[in-house]
Amino acid sequence: MIQAVLIIGGLGFVIGAGLAAASKLFHVYVDPKVEAIEGVLPGANCGGCGLPGCSANAEAVVAGKASPTSCVAGGSELADAIAAILGVSVEAKEPDIALPGCAYNVEQADTKYVYDGISDCIAAALFSGGMKVCEVGCLGLGSCVKACPFDAISIGENGLPHVDKDKCTGCGTCERVCPKNIITLTSVTRRMILEYTSEHCTTPCQRACPVGIDIKEYISQITSGNYHKAVQVIKERNPFPTVIGRICPRPCETECRRKYIDEPVAINFLKRYVADYEKEAGGRILPFKAPATNKKIAVIGGGVSGLSAAYFLARLGHLPTVFEKSSELGGLLKNAIAKERLPQEILDWDIKGIIEIGAEVELNKSLGSDFTIETLLEEGFEAVAGATGGWDGRLAEKEMDSNIIIQLPSTHLLIDIMKNGYRDICASSEIVIYGGGEAAIEAAIEAAKECKNNGAGVTIIFENSPSLDISDTAGIKILYGKKIERIIGAGDKLTEIEYEDLKTGLKTVIQCDNLFIAAGRHPEFIFKKCDSETIVSVTSYEKTDRIRWEGIKVYSKEETLSDYSAAVKAIDAGRRSAAAAHNLIYGLAAPTLPKNSILNENNIQDTDNINNVIPLKRNIMPLSTSSEIDRGCEAEKGFDSKAFQDEAKRCLQCGLICYRKDEA
Numbered sequence: 001m002i003q004a005v006l007i008i009g010g011l012g013f014v015i016g017a018g019l020a021a022a023s024k025l026f027h028v029y030v031d032p033k034v035e036a037i038e039g040v041l042p043g044a045n046c047g048g049c050g051l052p053g054c055s056a057n058a059e060a061v062v063a064g065k066a067s068p069t070s071c072v073a074g075g076s077e078l079a080d081a082i083a084a085i086l087g088v089s090v091e092a093k094e095p096d097i098a099l100p101g102c103a104y105n106v107e108q109a110d111t112k113y114v115y116d117g118i119s120d121c122i123a124a125a126l127f128s129g130g131m132k133v134c135e136v137g138c139l140g141l142g143s144c145v146k147a148c149p150f151d152a153i154s155i156g157e158n159g160l161p162h163v164d165k166d167k168c169t170g171c172g173t174c175e176r177v178c179p180k181n182i183i184t185l186t187s188v189t190r191r192m193i194l195e196y197t198s199e200h201c202t203t204p205c206q207r208a209c210p211v212g213i214d215i216k217e218y219i220s221q222i223t224s225g226n227y228h229k230a231v232q233v234i235k236e237r238n239p240f241p242t243v244i245g246r247i248c249p250r251p252c253e254t255e256c257r258r259k260y261i262d263e264p265v266a267i268n269f270l271k272r273y274v275a276d277y278e279k280e281a282g283g284r285i286l287p288f289k290a291p292a293t294n295k296k297i298a299v300i301g302g303g304v305s306g307l308s309a310a311y312f313l314a315r316l317g318h319l320p321t322v323f324e325k326s327s328e329l330g331g332l333l334k335n336a337i338a339k340e341r342l343p344q345e346i347l348d349w350d351i352k353g354i355i356e357i358g359a360e361v362e363l364n365k366s367l368g369s370d371f372t373i374e375t376l377l378e379e380g381f382e383a384v385a386g387a388t389g390g391w392d393g394r395l396a397e398k399e400m401d402s403n404i405i406i407q408l409p410s411t412h413l414l415i416d417i418m419k420n421g422y423r424d425i426c427a428s429s430e431i432v433i434y435g436g437g438e439a440a441i442e443a444a445i446e447a448a449k450e451c452k453n454n455g456a457g458v459t460i461i462f463e464n465s466p467s468l469d470i471s472d473t474a475g476i477k478i479l480y481g482k483k484i485e486r487i488i489g490a491g492d493k494l495t496e497i498e499y500e501d502l503k504t505g506l507k508t509v510i511q512c513d514n515l516f517i518a519a520g521r522h523p524e525f526i527f528k529k530c531d532s533e534t535i536v537s538v539t540s541y542e543k544t545d546r547i548r549w550e551g552i553k554v555y556s557k558e559e560t561l562s563d564y565s566a567a568v569k570a571i572d573a574g575r576r577s578a579a580a581a582h583n584l585i586y587g588l589a590a591p592t593l594p595k596n597s598i599l600n601e602n603n604i605q606d607t608d609n610i611n612n613v614i615p616l617k618r619n620i621m622p623l624s625t626s627s628e629i630d631r632g633c634e635a636e637k638g639f640d641s642k643a644f645q646d647e648a649k650r651c652l653q654c655g656l657i658c659y660r661k662d663e664a
Helices: 002-025 032-040 054-062 076-086 121-128 143-147 173-177 188-193 204-208 215-223 227-235 241-247 267-281 304-315 344-356 373-378 391-396 414-420 438-453 567-585 626-630 641-648
Strands: 097-100 153-155 161-163 183-186 296-300 319-324 360-363 383-386 411-413 430-434 457-461 477-479 482-490 493-501 507-511 514-517 525-529 548-553
Touching (some): 032 054, 143 153, 143 173, 173 183, 188 304, 204 215, 215 267, 215 641, 227 267, 241 267, 241 344, 373 525, 373 548, 430 438, 430 507, 438 457, 493 514, 525 567
Parallel strands (some): 296 319, 319 360, 430 457, 430 514
Antiparallel strands (some): 097 183, 153 161, 383 525, 482 493, 482 548, 525 548
């Protein structure tokens, strides 16, 4: 008996020693932050975060791959607790929400697919056809309903998904299971920052709109009598609805599918009517505004682009301040448009709306004399957005005397330099000339030779290979297929520029004391303080206590030689500047134009014929007589209420290739 006890005790000792040794040998280190975060997570393992359980989510949060707010089953207190473990803070953020993006189901489609025996949307799409880019509308089998962990989705009477906004947590599960991208996560903030892509079920009019207004939706709100909501939909992408309702070139109407039956819908005149409804009612209809961030951002220029940038920055929750060199806001709209087309009170009304939503304004403040990029950054502005306008805008403002050169740091329009002389700027410096289109090449070459003769080193950067003979350029360095992405400097001096090879994507930094832009306007740059560790300086400048800054170029959907060809395009430029500034102050990459963005040259599914639609004549805008115009009336009088409603009813409420048909 004693022997047995000794044997068992000895075995226990050996096993214990072995386990102790194994624990040392095979010990797996667990980050205490991961353990702490997993400890405060609810343990629901619902998958709403998009990861396989709370353990995976905790690891992703610590690794910086998920946000402290990623647990959709928890609230703000949980996010604060996770942030405290990480030693960071959480800003209030607009929640994402699932949004069905389809107006027609399979029962309404011309092409029918039979789904007998199949109860899953993914299986039906794979087995029976039904293109990922919509051909038949929502499949309606309810895979999103079954997948939602929070019972926030149901199939409505119209056979389409319906989202309960109070229950939806924005977890994205429905988006992941929908095979046709019909239901997606979205928010007003997302829609402000992102471009439209070819996967979205957009109408042809919205694709043609430079600012991407959801035209179908605002006309739908008009026909239902909800003018307040119609104005909100317009203002989601357009801070100047009353102005644009009068002066827009209306590319949306060119693409309206009604043209296949009779005439396009008078889309812009409908916008004008509801915008005037807001003005005449006297109460401002303000669009959604994200929670306050208390981050100050400066905008240089009080024209359409600058004011639009301030509008979208304010709606993103920031504190924008517009610095305008003149005594009035509005830019070209103040000076270049006849008053019978755009009365002063109309422009002032829209500008006041931008100020009401949160934009501060500093008038009679000029860049280069009253402030600099450096002083703004010193004053606590986290970013500075440049919207200084074009050369012909200054021409319209009669500001073309020899002293008027808009002073972004050591950055000049080539046309100004040619007008005012090279000698002082060019002497003993490194000059970079950023070539424009074919029309600017000869000017760039002439300027390069003049600078070289004045002792400067000169580099010309062309995005394309010019067709002109430019062989007589001894001593001048010419680079083809490159584009400037960033300018770098210290204090009030430019020191370097960074360009990208368009074929390889390789980026190179070179010395630059002065940059000449061979187009009619400065590119929109976003300036911010730069981390010197990220800059590989190629200059021989001594170390300085002056602020080191960088200017990141905002991407453009078109290269603009001078002022924007339409105010509505300048609005979109302002939105892109706001999006870039928003990303950069959070350490994110500036937004780029997605490869699948919807542009004029894109080939996407569409239709070129319309069936089962009864022709309806377009309502004609009544015009003022010459004597009425002489008395101060507008050239176009606007629709009356009957013409307005009749015109709104002509809208076909299109989708990607679908549209409303008349009952037989």
